[in-house]
Amino acid sequence: MKALVYTAPKTVELMEMEEPNIQSDTQVKVKIYGSGICGTDLNVIKGKIFANKGTVIGHEGVGTVVEVGKWVRSVSVGDRVIVDPTQACGVCHYCRKSQFCYCENFEDHQVGMTIHGTFAEYYVGEEKYMYKIPNAMSWETAMLIEPLGCVLNTFLKAEIKPSDSVVVLGSGAIGSLCQLISKRLGRLTVGTEPDDYRRNFASNIADYVFDPADMSIESILALNDNRKFDIVVDCVGNQLHTALELIGKGGRIIPMGYNDQYEVSIRPTDFINNGVNIIGKVAVHQIVGMALEFAQSIPELEGLITSKVALEHYEQAFNETMGYHMRTGDPLPMTSVKSILVC
Known part of the structure; x- marks a missing residue:
């Protein structure tokens, strides 16, 4: 079968691999239709996240x-x-408390990083990790269910209310999804994005979208009656300092972007005096079932997919979402927010 395999640091290749077979009575074999490209996949290619050499990447299958x-x-x-x-x-210990993302052996079970993922023609896995897709749901919408689960979980943990004002920093795939859900659950949704293509895309979702280069804290606060915001989501991974400037008393900050090189200084007394919380539970979702049901009421969800590319043309799909050539590093224009690879 064809599969996209991590072969060396910052390197993936389309290879012929042996088709996987069921190894136990509780497993299921799936002919993959397609998989969404996640920020995690991009970070594997960028060398920011570890993957085992020889592993099929991809996990939104x-x-x-x-x-x-x-x-x-x-x-x-x-x-x-x-x-x-x-x-x-x-x-x-953590699995026994249903906190599976804190599994002490999690490194051995990461689909697309340490065990074979879904950028391939076939996938074999346990029944308990398979969810039936409703008949009326498109393949494309189904590929957004896993990231939707992450976003939905985060907003639920942040206890979003219909009266809440929300700022989403960054308008990539996760940022756009956050804006879409914020529009459903909150009162006011503001986004930021430096890239012209993504900013224009987000302007069809959020109430307001700013280019950070043209943005002042005062201009954003003016949209909220000069009050700071109830929820700030950092979908970039290096904007927590901006979130701290924008968050109001009793507010919740959600770090969702991944950048382990970024650090920010805080004053604990600010959190104590202002009642601000940082919600760090984005990955602990386990709510695919809930996300499946919620997605059926969001017909515009499928519109977040902006590119559909055959698996053999994976370089095109990665390049259009990264803003530079995955092999040469040459800058390229962004032409997609959420790309999917189909077999």
């Missing part, structure tokens, strides 16, 4: 069941399914 183990009951051959990539050992 959907497809059709082609074989099931004899003890599988919840899905059948022919069913369309989503693969839940939040997998864990199930027996450590």
Whole structure:
């Protein structure tokens, strides 16, 4: 089968691999239709996140069941399914408390990083990580369910209310998804984005979108009756200092972007005096089922996918979402917010 494989630091290659087979009575074999390109995949290519050499990358996969183990009951051959990539050992201290993303053995269970992922023609995994796709849902919408789960979980943990004002820093795929959900659940949604293409795209979602170069704190506060905001989401990974300037008393800051080189100084007394919380539970979602149900009321969700590319043309798909050539590093214009690879 064709598969996109991590072969060396900052290097992936399309390769022929042996087709996976069911190894236990509780496993399911899926013919992959396609997978969304996540910021995590981009960070693997950029060298910011570790992956095992020889591992098939990708984790936002959907497809059709082609074989099931004899003890599988919840899905059948022919069913369309989503693969839940939040997998864990199930027996450590944190798994016993249903905190699977804190699994003490999590490194051994990361789909697309330490175990084979879904940028391939076939995937084999446990039944408990398979969710049936509703008949009326498109493949494209289904590929957004996993990131939707992350975003939905985060806003629920932040206890968003209909009266809340929200700033989303960054308007890439996750930022745009945050803006879409904020529009559904909150009162006012403001976005930021330096790239012209993405900023124009986000302007069709958020109430207001700013170029950070042209933005002042005062200009954003003016949109909220000169009050600071209830929720600030950093979807870039290096904007927590901006979030601290924009957050109001009793507010919640959500770091969602990934950048382990970024640091920011804080004064604990500011958090104590102003009642500000930082919500650091974005990855602990385990709510694919809830996200599936919620997605059925959001017909505009599919519109977040801006490019659909065949697996063999993966370089095109990565280049158009990164803003530079994945092999040469040469700058390129952004031409997609959310790209998917189809087999």
